[in-house]
Amino acid sequence: MTTKQDTHADGLPYKEPSGVEKFQETLREYGVTRTVTYGLLGVFLVWTLFPVYWLVTATLKTRQTLLSFPPQWIPLDAQFGNFAQLFAQRPDFVQFIINSTVVTITTTVLATTIGAMAAYAFVTFDYPYNLDFHLPFYILSTRFMPPIVTIIPLFVIFRGVGLVNSLQGLILVYTMFNIPFAVWMMKGFFEEVPDSLIESAMIDGHTHLGAFFKIVLPLVKPGLIASAIFTTIITWNELLFAVILALNADAMTVPVGLASFVTKFSVQWINMSVGATIALVPVLLFAFVARQQLVRGFSMGAVGK
């Protein structure tokens, strides 16, 4: 509880306060609103973080202490052997991690490059029929299409050309999936780059393409990093396309592997917790590195500016 200070906003013309305002005034005098505000924000923070804590600590418990009454709030007798046990019982999990890594890195490079090129062209060039306005809009609109709508024909098409159960097929789909965001993210950044810079680079003997790679791209590095991180997280996490297009163990990604730990009838509790924690760690690391861009991206870029 704080003592009363800043209770009255000074220098304001007097006006009969309403009932609500009188009540708020009283609360403020006793330092209550401040406490309540912090209290509520604190409760929300605990509600948001505790489930994650619960999963991560589950990796150190035994099957018995995991679901016990009363619950074990802190894992006292840490079972580090659980990690080794996952890989002993499910050696295929290593393959899932490799698959996910290959798919994620390739997709990130492709989607960011292709998206950045398109965004730059839309910002820089004039197109006939107002295409520099219509095409980005078409690109953005694909983001709103429910993926389940395209997944059924895509499965049939991919089966026809042998892309089902292959990493290439997944990479192709994920690249498509991430281009819209990359284009819209990068457009904003390219708009900030002055035209004169490219012109002077071309006078210095660069080709336009050369100027793009050597002069412009380094300038928009923050944007490239932000869209790369978003693409990485989205791709690493994705389940729907993977569960339909990659059911073969050779092409399975981590989310599909994790889903197989949980069936209608039984759950491999410890393996599931360990696997989910392994899937979660890279995402948290990336998010920590890029926390600034993430807050901005989620409040602005991710929602289409």
Add this chain to the structure above:
Amino acid sequence: MATETDQATAEISSFQTDTSTRESVLLWVDDHLKWLMTLPAVFILFALTFYPLVRAIQMSTQQFLPTGTTFVGVQNYVDLASNDAFLNSLAVTGKFIGIAVGVEFLLGFGIALLLNKKIKLRGLWQTLILIPMILSPTVIGLIWRLLYAPNGLLDYIVAPLTGGANVGWISETSVALYSVILTDIWQWTPLVVLVLFAGLQSVPDDVREAAIMDGASVRQRFLHITLPYLKSLIVLVLIIRLVDALRVFAKVFILTRGGPASATNVISMQMYRTAFRFNNFGEASAMAVSLLVLVMILAMSFVKIANVEFGS
């Protein structure tokens, strides 16, 4: 001597030819740069979204038999109208969206307002509440499987109310959908908080101060200053959540697989089952096309309503 010179000349001329080919290629590239740079993005999106969409419409008029496909016209759509599982999945999805997005919006708005006061460590707080949004829906499903497990944490928390009996959070038909909704609220309320908080921050201080000077009450200031400033962001965040909630899949897949019975059988789950469990690609495509039309109508009417309500 002569041969050496010849060789040198030949080398020079071949080098020059190389350069000029290379140069002409680069020149050609530069001349067509505006098409070359956009081609990959447009081609991939066209091939993997527009073409499948056309195929979906075509497939929705076909019946898939082990021997091949036959054209059946609008029969698949007619069948949908009397397909109880499909109609039920529409109702389940509607309930899911209505409750989840409604609670997320109100709760998120309230918290954004709290956050808009002078708060210490606000940046850290914002970063921490991002976590559910960046987690894989698969991992989220597994986290909540753990919390909803019989004798799990949530059963323990509500034990004083239930007398220690297990609730059956995801196994009890009357409860399961609410449990899935709770998980969605947990994941997405932070998005509403972040977007609306960004909007609140954009209300200029001098406008608010001028209103206070003019004697506007808290309620008046909220209705006539804060809300108009937030209008477009409110519409945006509701559309985003609406469209995203309409395609919820992974959480349901991990938590309940659409069950028990069909209590949590949302529309994407129903389509997944129809296509990949029962190999009924024709009817699943008809569902997909109907869903797309629904999304478009919803999004467009929403924007229209928002414009009429608040004026553009």
